[in-house]
Amino acid sequence: MASKPASMSLPPIDPSKLISLSTAYWGSQTLLTANRLGLFDVLSSGPLRASDIAEKMSLDPRMTGLFLNACVGLGLCEKSDGLFSNARVSEVFLTTNSPASMQNSMSFMDDIYATWGDLEQALRSGQPAKAATTYLGNNKEQTRHFVYSMHDRAMAIGRALPDVVDLSGRKKLLDVGGGPGTFSAMLTARYGGLQAEVLELPGVADVAEEILKATAADDRVSMIRGNYHETEFGSGYDAVLMSGMFHRESAENCQRLIEKATNCLEPGGIVIVNDVFADADGTTPEFSALFGITMMLTADDGCVHADADVSAWMEASGLEDVTTCAFPPPMPHRVVTGIKP
Template identity: 30%
Template structure:
């Protein structure tokens, strides 16, 4: 259930200043992560505010706040006029908690988990061991952390719904199962667009209550249900179409093959499996995808991104035919196979 994304950075020029800027790139990232953690963009949604207003609203010490806000202006996240600050267009649309387009769930998790883990990249490369293991039992034990994790999953897969909708003939489908589907955001939004869909979200028992609440909020609880289970040890729900999104990259190649084969066995003849991840090109050159794969090194025991051809081999070896692969969102690939 780990999902990540990453910015694209242009190759560094043969220039010491450019190298220095690249070495300091983490500073700009931390400005955004900290502003999200503080709830700055949500606070400014109420209207423009001075630095003093921000200090009072967020309980900050005045030292450094002016520079902090002006740095966010320089990044284009805030705008400044007559000493008052307001959200820029991107922040207003995507970084205000509670708005439909909120994408800060991933940023909140990145700040809490990925940012510290990247500080231990050297150790990860020396040992091959994760530096911030994604122990879901620990996540689930803390409701606030669990809700933040689930919000992160929603913020990532919501961006992919339009492309997934366009890439498959959902109007001719009856039953769908989202395997490892968190609280059902993806399947719920597909069901909103296609009244014919009936579905099951299959994930660990600790997600049951948040899933029920979220599916109800989407208005699809009468057609999409949550079923608790472990996809390695329990039977998968009956469905005509199965989805595994941002799931396979959490696991080793052997475990991926096992999961794909299990989906094939559970599907009826004519059924389909949809798999999506930030799959690598045959000659990896896309920095955003490579950073996602390194994230998997830092937070999982055996996960990584994998080439599109490797995904095709998982599907082919399991018995799927008619396999097609499609670009999905900014840096994902969707593979579809039929039984």
């Protein structure tokens, strides 16, 4: 950037927003590296000195001290009398044995950290910086991170779905692009008599089956290997869930999927679309606007839609009682539902 002469008087605008945005990746990379190294599992067994942590984790002692101080500064760790321990948020969400562990979700964010570095190139080429096939089957490790990340996320912050959507009395759910099947597992556990089928790409379905078996949900939830654009949805369902997959599809594809979902339902059946949505002009909430960039970098048609558009598509498909409901914090998910007359 060319230098400009310094002005004699400073404008009365606070630049701290710019400073914090330009350095935000410092914090992200500290968190993701600590997660990758397994720091929070090491500290889970009790407080330790920096030198002991460095030794246990085969790290450079001087740098480890600086790194740990930054973890404390970020609120990930605590420090008392020279001993480091996990902050409560890290103990609950970043340790392997916690039922609310989000370690895999952090690993997936780690996998796409470098992808964000290619933002300019993507904007110039119009192509995603990372091929979705990498983490949807082709690269086994990244596929596992992705599928387990979806599972962790649903377990930790997606538990609200069965409260947000009432499936009482419903018997057969089709979960389109259902990933690990975790939402199906939660819904079928909550609503007795409900069975679910998860339509997924083969590489993801393999990992999902492993998760369903390990969580003893495989008697209520089964996998259908296929491609939701090409595979027939069949008939006889009284609920269709499409969660977290509209953000990888164009508006036209979303409309087609809503029509396919509507057609496979019995009268009175419900279509449920759950996702990160933006407000009508696409700029808010801030998380949603940034999520749109993450998706455009990692999927061919990646984007963020407005829930108002989904409502309109549902109405155009003939669905009635179209309703939007916000997920409870911290995730800005919204759930749009419509009933087949």
